[in-house]
Amino acid sequence: MMQFTDWDILRNLLLAARWTILLSLFAFIGGGLVGLILTFLRSAKYASLNVFFKVYVEIFQGVPLLMQLFLTFFGLSLLGIDVDAWTAAILSLTLFSSAYLHEIWRSCIEALPKGQWEACRTLGLTYAQTMRHVIIPQAIKMAIAPTVGFSVQIVKGTALASIIGFVELTKAGTMLNNATFEPFKVFGLVALLYFIICFPLSVLARYLENKNHATR
Amino acid sequence: MDYQVNFSGLVPYFSTFLSGIGMTIQITVISTILGLLVGTYCAAGRISQQRWLSSICAVYIEMTRNTPFIVQLFFIFFGLPALGLKLSAWEAGIIALVFNLGAYSAEIIRAGILAAPKGQWEAGRTLGLTYRQIFIHIILPPAYQRVYPALVSQCIIVMLGSSVVSQISLEELTFAANFVQSRTFLSFESYIVTAVIYLFLAILMRQAFTLLSKVMFKAPAL
Amino acid sequence: MPLVSIDKVHKYYGENHVLKGVDLKVEAGEVISIIGRSGSGKSTLLRCINGLESFQEGAIYVGNQAVEDDELKLRLLSRSVGMVFQSFNLFPHKTAAENVMLAPQLVLKKDAEECKALAKKLLEKVGLGDKLDAYPANLSGGQQQRVAIARSLAMSPKVLLCDEITSALDPELVGEVLHVLEQLKEEGMTLILVTHEMNFARDVGDRVVFMHQGKVWETGASDEVFANPQTPELQSFLSVVR
Numbered sequence A: 001m002m003q004f005t006d007w008d009i010l011r012n013l014l015l016a017a018r019w020t021i022l023l024s025l026f027a028f029i030g031g032g033l034v035g036l037i038l039t040f041l042r043s044a045k046y047a048s049l050n051v052f053f054k055v056y057v058e059i060f061q062g063v064p065l066l067m068q069l070f071l072t073f074f075g076l077s078l079l080g081i082d083v084d085a086w087t088a089a090i091l092s093l094t095l096f097s098s099a100y101l102h103e104i105w106r107s108c109i110e111a112l113p114k115g116q117w118e119a120c121r122t123l124g125l126t127y128a129q130t131m132r133h134v135i136i137p138q139a140i141k142m143a144i145a146p147t148v149g150f151s152v153q154i155v156k157g158t159a160l161a162s163i164i165g166f167v168e169l170t171k172a173g174t175m176l177n178n179a180t181f182e183p184f185k186v187f188g189l190v191a192l193l194y195f196i197i198c199f200p201l202s203v204l205a206r207y208l209e210n211k212n213h214a215t216r
Numbered sequence B: 001m002d003y004q005v006n007f008s009g010l011v012p013y014f015s016t017f018l019s020g021i022g023m024t025i026q027i028t029v030i031s032t033i034l035g036l037l038v039g040t041y042c043a044a045g046r047i048s049q050q051r052w053l054s055s056i057c058a059v060y061i062e063m064t065r066n067t068p069f070i071v072q073l074f075f076i077f078f079g080l081p082a083l084g085l086k087l088s089a090w091e092a093g094i095i096a097l098v099f100n101l102g103a104y105s106a107e108i109i110r111a112g113i114l115a116a117p118k119g120q121w122e123a124g125r126t127l128g129l130t131y132r133q134i135f136i137h138i139i140l141p142p143a144y145q146r147v148y149p150a151l152v153s154q155c156i157i158v159m160l161g162s163s164v165v166s167q168i169s170l171e172e173l174t175f176a177a178n179f180v181q182s183r184t185f186l187s188f189e190s191y192i193v194t195a196v197i198y199l200f201l202a203i204l205m206r207q208a209f210t211l212l213s214k215v216m217f218k219a220p221a222l
Numbered sequence C: 001m002p003l004v005s006i007d008k009v010h011k012y013y014g015e016n017h018v019l020k021g022v023d024l025k026v027e028a029g030e031v032i033s034i035i036g037r038s039g040s041g042k043s044t045l046l047r048c049i050n051g052l053e054s055f056q057e058g059a060i061y062v063g064n065q066a067v068e069d070d071e072l073k074l075r076l077l078s079r080s081v082g083m084v085f086q087s088f089n090l091f092p093h094k095t096a097a098e099n100v101m102l103a104p105q106l107v108l109k110k111d112a113e114e115c116k117a118l119a120k121k122l123l124e125k126v127g128l129g130d131k132l133d134a135y136p137a138n139l140s141g142g143q144q145q146r147v148a149i150a151r152s153l154a155m156s157p158k159v160l161l162c163d164e165i166t167s168a169l170d171p172e173l174v175g176e177v178l179h180v181l182e183q184l185k186e187e188g189m190t191l192i193l194v195t196h197e198m199n200f201a202r203d204v205g206d207r208v209v210f211m212h213q214g215k216v217w218e219t220g221a222s223d224e225v226f227a228n229p230q231t232p233e234l235q236s237f238l239s240v241v242r
């Protein structure tokens, strides 16, 4: 049996952490794009669509992420689309993030005084102009802190991709544990690496939030 | 694509699902109660004047909030026994969930406490109450009320997160789903049904908390 | 032909019958003050004129343009009807000048230089020539409201609707805003004001409209109405507010 030095363990974990970061980035960007489209459509006055958005958010926030991963993984192959763990993970994390980001951004938009919309209507601005020049510049300021905060949830969410066999940080940890029988050390290091990724994001989110409060 | 969706194949496993649901509810209730308790103590510790206490709480909160639940779970279930602390799946699952909710709810409750007007503390002191009395009787109840919606959401997240404890073979709902799909090969059907059950549980939980709030908070929110 | 003509307008909020057949004609260049108790429907009427609220029966015309519940038509209407709000509703992320420039640039498609000159001219007119680059948060309430007036004027509306535009101001700042309105009257602007400033309504307004329970209860030339109110409702209203 192969012997693992501490350095071997750490090196393998670091290599796997790249996939955690990459998966997080994909999910964040994908989820951001979908969330943006949802937000733009939702605040437009398609009242009939709003039910759809509500159900969408309710589903992705009311079903465990693990279940969402299973469903994407097994559901798509049922449709005859053969998905690997990588695709399934990206897809379901994208949908998951889109629901949360949409909810965050929508609430920022709704937090703006109604008078801003009315002033724009009175001046004859179109919906798109109102969004672009008046609503979004103000909503972004409020949204940025919780958005950064949510990115921490995404990074942590990618850990569940290990369960469908995607080899990222957590899965690498499980494999190394099986090889070394040193769970305390291995999972301790795994946790530490996640902490190194997430903690700066958390600090940044808090800093932005405080800054926001100070200027208001 | 000629796959026929076959939900009837799940019927023989009705009781498997049912006992899974039972376990999910059980661990959710226990870890919600204990987690909120830990969260409250931790929030109190966090605002304490004692630097060391506040620091310990901060470290615990940050550690928990910045690492994935599944890694915490593995660390507790696989890692701690290496130190001689042997835990059953149930114990490890509960500890991990409590640990998790404790950290998140601590931050939420702390925000509620900090939102208390300074006059509340001053009024308490003027009446001759001790710090502890002011905290428990004057500050805490409205603080809970203020952040109640956020707390409820967090408790629901814990319920959903409990699906992960299936990975250490605790026989809750997700474990049941995995079991059924491995027996029947009806993976999509098992997981869809399970997802719907979770959704239903989440809605039920929200309703229960709403009902509870009517009993607990009689004064209008401030 | 009147500039604004309101014909038997009925408005419901669900079950709540708020406007019960309002009739009102406003000639170009007239200054109308709408007074009345809280909840009598003054704001609602104003918001119906520029389409912020839809109504269920009757008709409103501005010039020969009908006010209809149609996105495109309302946008056209917004070029003829300006509105100033009680709460200013300035865009906090834009400077005073940018607030004024935004609509001419986006809606009228004027080029930036032209809009800048326009903003400068209008802000000077409301006495804020030195505040072009100030953000709303750094302006007093009275100054903010004057920026809001300039912002409306930038679309060169035919009629300006003002809903209690001095109510959110400290008493010492009311004068500077009313002064701008007087100036506008002299230039021949048509103004429809919902106001609690009875002295202003009497001295500057041409005509007073007293609203009561969703109807135009009494109307007439300002000095007459104040000197000699006909209905007991107006009499009691005036005795309370004076």
Ligand SMILES: Nc1ncnc2c1ncn2[C@@H]1O[C@H](COP(=O)(O)OP(=O)(O)OP(=O)(O)O)[C@@H](O)[C@H]1O
Pocket: C013, C016, C018, C036, C037, C038, C039, C040, C041, C042, C043, C044, C045
């Ligand atoms: N958005 C709304 N939804 C439902 N009811 C409304 C709404 N806006 C106003 N109302 C109702 O319509 C009636 C008239 O309101 P309106 O705001 O026009 O009164 P007002 O004369 O402007 O009073 P005030 O002097 O207080 O501003 C009131 O009974 C009010 O409750």
Ligand SMILES: [Mg+2]
Pocket: C042, C043, C044, C163
């Ligand atoms: Mg009003």
